[in-house]
Amino acid sequence: MNDKLVVKVDSRGRITIPKEAREAADIESGDALFMNLSPGRVELTRAIEDPIVELAAYAESEYKKGNTQNLRDFAKEEGIKLDE
Structure with missing residues (x-):
């Protein structure tokens, strides 16, 4: 083009x-x-008519690609305490 x-x-x-x-x-x-x-x-x-719908679709596609991580696992790796 x-x-x-x-x-x-x-x-x-x-x-x-x-x-x-x-x-x-x-x-x-x-x-x-x-x-x-x-x-x-x-x-x-x-x-973007509904940014939440767009964000959800993006998050789902990243999850399906394996590009996401559990928050608790991430926090543990980074030494972040979530339950304080």
């Missing part, structure tokens, strides 16, 4: 996100996006 794509603003202020960009960013119909604004610049980023 190109680093930059050109889009035109129509008479009602709308733009169309090109298919190439939608596919690269995995944007689907109905997705929410943030518009980050600064002078002369507009950046679109995916809006």
Whole structure:
């Protein structure tokens, strides 16, 4: 994919996100996006509609990969006492 794509603003202020960009960013119909604004610049980023759901999905995927550790085991290894 190109680093930059050109889009035109129509008479009602709308733009169309090109298919190439939608596919690269995995944007689907109905997705929410943030518009980050600064002078002369507009950046679109995916809006997380429910951060708890996103965090739970991430935690579950890390657990399934074996990238997690029991808190008590971690504390013991680090010399941290949890029950005081």
